[in-house]
Amino acid sequence: MSLPETAIDNVHDVLKEHIPADQFNQVRDILYGGEVKELPIDTKSKQIGIENKFDIKYYDFPAAEEQLRKPNEVVVAVVQNSIAKPTTDPIDVQRSGLHDKITRIVEAATLNKVNVICFQETWHMPFAFCTREKLPWTEFAEDAESGPSTSLCCDLARKYSMVIVNSILERDITRGEVIWNTAVVINEKGNVIGKSRKNHIPRVGDFNESTYYMESKLGHPVFDTKYGKIAINICYGRHHPLNWLMYGINGAEIVFNPNATVNGLSESVWGIEARCAAIANSYYVFATNRVGSETFPNEYTSGDGKPAHKVFGHFYGSAYVTSPMGLRTPDMSRRNDGLLIAKIDLNLCRQAKDNWGFRLTQRLELYADELADASKSDYEPQIVKG
Amino acid sequence: MSLPETAIDNVHDVLKEHIPADQFNQVRDILYGGEVKELPIDTKSKQIGIENKFDIKYYDFPAAEEQLRKPNEVVVAVVQNSIAKPTTDPIDVQRSGLHDKITRIVEAATLNKVNVICFQETWHMPFAFCTREKLPWTEFAEDAESGPSTSLCCDLARKYSMVIVNSILERDITRGEVIWNTAVVINEKGNVIGKSRKNHIPRVGDFNESTYYMESKLGHPVFDTKYGKIAINICYGRHHPLNWLMYGINGAEIVFNPNATVNGLSESVWGIEARCAAIANSYYVFATNRVGSETFPNEYTSGDGKPAHKVFGHFYGSAYVTSPMGLRTPDMSRRNDGLLIAKIDLNLCRQAKDNWGFRLTQRLELYADELADASKSDYEPQIVKG
Numbered sequence: 001m002s003l004p005e006t007a008i009d010n011v012h013d014v015l016k017e018h019i020p021a022d023q024f025n026q027v028r029d030i031l032y033g034g035e036v037k038e039l040p041i042d043t044k045s046k047q048i049g050i051e052n053k054f055d056i057k058y059y060d061f062p063a064a065e066e067q068l069r070k071p072n073e074v075v076v077a078v079v080q081n082s083i084a085k086p087t088t089d090p091i092d093v094q095r096s097g098l099h100d101k102i103t104r105i106v107e108a109a110t111l112n113k114v115n116v117i118c119f120q121e122t123w124h125m126p127f128a129f130c131t132r133e134k135l136p137w138t139e140f141a142e143d144a145e146s147g148p149s150t151s152l153c154c155d156l157a158r159k160y161s162m163v164i165v166n167s168i169l170e171r172d173i174t175r176g177e178v179i180w181n182t183a184v185v186i187n188e189k190g191n192v193i194g195k196s197r198k199n200h201i202p203r204v205g206d207f208n209e210s211t212y213y214m215e216s217k218l219g220h221p222v223f224d225t226k227y228g229k230i231a232i233n234i235c236y237g238r239h240h241p242l243n244w245l246m247y248g249i250n251g252a253e254i255v256f257n258p259n260a261t262v263n264g265l266s267e268s269v270w271g272i273e274a275r276c277a278a279i280a281n282s283y284y285v286f287a288t289n290r291v292g293s294e295t296f297p298n299e300y301t302s303g304d305g306k307p308a309h310k311v312f313g314h315f316y317g318s319a320y321v322t323s324p325m326g327l328r329t330p331d332m333s334r335r336n337d338g339l340l341i342a343k344i345d346l347n348l349c350r351q352a353k354d355n356w357g358f359r360l361t362q363r364l365e366l367y368a369d370e371l372a373d374a375s376k377s378d379y380e381p382q383i384v385k386g
Numbered sequence: 387m388s389l390p391e392t393a394i395d396n397v398h399d400v401l402k403e404h405i406p407a408d409q410f411n412q413v414r415d416i417l418y419g420g421e422v423k424e425l426p427i428d429t430k431s432k433q434i435g436i437e438n439k440f441d442i443k444y445y446d447f448p449a450a451e452e453q454l455r456k457p458n459e460v461v462v463a464v465v466q467n468s469i470a471k472p473t474t475d476p477i478d479v480q481r482s483g484l485h486d487k488i489t490r491i492v493e494a495a496t497l498n499k500v501n502v503i504c505f506q507e508t509w510h511m512p513f514a515f516c517t518r519e520k521l522p523w524t525e526f527a528e529d530a531e532s533g534p535s536t537s538l539c540c541d542l543a544r545k546y547s548m549v550i551v552n553s554i555l556e557r558d559i560t561r562g563e564v565i566w567n568t569a570v571v572i573n574e575k576g577n578v579i580g581k582s583r584k585n586h587i588p589r590v591g592d593f594n595e596s597t598y599y600m601e602s603k604l605g606h607p608v609f610d611t612k613y614g615k616i617a618i619n620i621c622y623g624r625h626h627p628l629n630w631l632m633y634g635i636n637g638a639e640i641v642f643n644p645n646a647t648v649n650g651l652s653e654s655v656w657g658i659e660a661r662c663a664a665i666a667n668s669y670y671v672f673a674t675n676r677v678g679s680e681t682f683p684n685e686y687t688s689g690d691g692k693p694a695h696k697v698f699g700h701f702y703g704s705a706y707v708t709s710p711m712g713l714r715t716p717d718m719s720r721r722n723d724g725l726l727i728a729k730i731d732l733n734l735c736r737q738a739k740d741n742w743g744f745r746l747t748q749r750l751e752l753y754a755d756e757l758a759d760a761s762k763s764d765y766e767p768q769i770v771k772g
Contacts, residue, residue: 033654193772241627242753250767268419272658367628368757375750381636386579386611
């Protein structure tokens with residue numbers, strides 16, 4: 001189920017290669033909101049990328065100059081990657097392989113002065129939820145404060161003065177040992193400052209996640225870090241506009257959207273949901289997704305009438321960044337590991353709010369009332385017979 | 387401010403012309419969700435299109451076969467058009483010109499067996515709100531039940547057994563003569579069955595609409611017509627995900643999004659907001675927009691530091707349809723008048739709901755509570771200090 005040789009690496013490069021320059025620019029302006037300038041990548045980090053087979057891209061999102069506020073620039077990154085070892089290897093070997101891979105990528109990130117980095121959903125394990133098997137996969141679940149992946153991230157955060165969003169399968173030891181899908185936020189001193197959990201759990205195709213964990217009860221926290229107010233909308237939550245909305249209401253300037261999603265199912269909506277959310281809520285969105293196929297030891301079915309199989313999808317990577325004004329980068333590769341970096345000016349969030357006026361005109365009270373009514377079991381929809 | 391000769395007519399045609407077939411198909415699948423088959427256009431209607439200089443496109447959106455429900459196919463259309471006469475002509479001459487133009491387009495529609503049709507925002511007048519002048523433009527405002535444009539639409543609806551969504555500037559005679567931005571819904575017998583009004587009013591650039599009318603107090607009505615449950619999200623309301631959401635909650639199967647929006651401001655988000663809404667809410671969206679530039683008698687400014695001018699934008703047309711599964715048509719032309727028709731199977735709405743499970747997982751109660759809190763003036767955002 002790997003992408004065939006003839007599969008395109010990303011849409012932007014195909015457009016750029018084949019469409020004459022003047023028309024390409026027009027198409028790009030409509031599809032991407034304009035041109036995002038690239039910034040030079042640190043030479044040593046490039047070498048690490050080549051040696052470890054991951055792409056690096058670095059983009060610039062400036063804001064308009066203001067008189068009373070200085071530019072508020074931070075360097076933010078997301079990572080997309082494949083697993084490092086076969087799923088038949090021992091759990092600790094699989095995890096160590098991923099720890100090594102991520103450590104190399106973070107080294108490349110810090111050489112480019114990255115302040116905040118977010119990894120893909122449950123980056124420390126294969127996305128084994130297609131199997132509906134518990135052991136051995138649930139052994140990857142770890143304590144959010146002291147588990148091995150969090151410990152690694154705390155070390156990296158401290159060493160590089162980097163805020164890290166560590167998206168893991170969490171084992172909640174103190175609450176009946178239940179499992180959650182959790183993003184642990186670690187500050188630049190290496191301390192866990194809190195966590196956010198997945199608010200919407202898919203029940204579609206290979207995404208049998210409700211078999212493993214439930215919807216978050218932690219609401220929509222925003223983490224006020226040294227490098228901006230950040231929030232995390234995990235995976236399938238990207239399909240729910242209300243989820244995006246609440247992070248905006250709580251003041252997020254940057255929302256990370258770590259994913260594990262496969263082609264066929266979601267790829268045609270991938271490029272637009274996070275972008276729409278950035279526009280509607282006047283914040284930056286950094287969306288990322290894992291890469292490659294994952295083969296499991298035992299057969300499973302996908303609820304689509306097709307025969308049982310062992311390979312899970314093709315995770316199509318395609319990380320991208322969108323500004324509050326809707327300007328977005330090209331996608332990263334559909335097949336390679338990658339580090340996507342952007343220098344962003346957080347002043348653009350307020351400028352976007354003033355420009356479009358969506359907060360001004362959003363009528364929250366109206367919708368609070370309507371949703372309160374609509375969520376009652378005796379709700380009568382507003383229907384006019386005709 | 388007309389589009390220069392070198393401007394592309396629409397993105398899809400540029401991709402199709404320049405990208406090799408195999409790669410084009412991959413790009414199309416990612417950007418448009420797949421291929422939408424075209425259906426044959428009635429020959430006589432084609433001739434009317436040629437004589438009256440409007441394009442016609444006709445697409446097919448089938449659903450999967452079911453055992454207990456028959457296909458529920460209806461033919462639905464939207465219109466995009468330029469004004470017919472200079473804005474310096476007498477008001478009734480300008481309006482008659484548009485009435486004639488729309489009558490020709492509806493004739494072409496009925497030859498293709500269209501059941502439901504929606505015109506662009508305030509189709510019966512130039513989009514004069516850039517001027518901030520009251521007279522003569524407010525003379526276009528008319529009674530929703532008995533005004534000249536509604537009367538024309540009632541006649542056409544009766545004659546052709548067509549449901550018509552008539553998007554007008556409304557003069558509310560019985561309520562202090564205030565003006566609204568209103569969509570009047572007329573059933574296939576030619577009777578007005580109700581109206582919906584614009585819920586979110588822009589305050590940006592040339593869109594000085596809050597100078598003329600206020601936000602609707604009619605909520606989010608859905609009209610249960612002979613040809614499906616329809617709702618209307620007028621123009622700037624497309625930027626507000628909650629607006630789309632409530633039409634879905636009230637049961638809409640088809641949401642029309644009539645617009646007047648210009649390039650530069652909104653074109654890079656045009657193709658994705660209505661499409662995202664269709665996916666998030668499991669209904670069809672028909673989005674349309676006016677065409678061409680409109681020149682006004684007196685100079686006005688646009689709040690962008692540029693000199694006063696008389697020409698308003700370039701309205702870029704680009705009507706399109708998206709299915710509940712996210713499959714969408716190419717855009718109509720950026721410069722020509724057009725009639726966009728689609729045969730749609732309404733069964734696809736339920737199939738999309740079952741497939742993606744967004745209603746199942748949307749947690750309305752949670753958001754009703756959170757929005758109720760968030761709309762209080764003493765709301766404390768959920769911030770974690772880090």
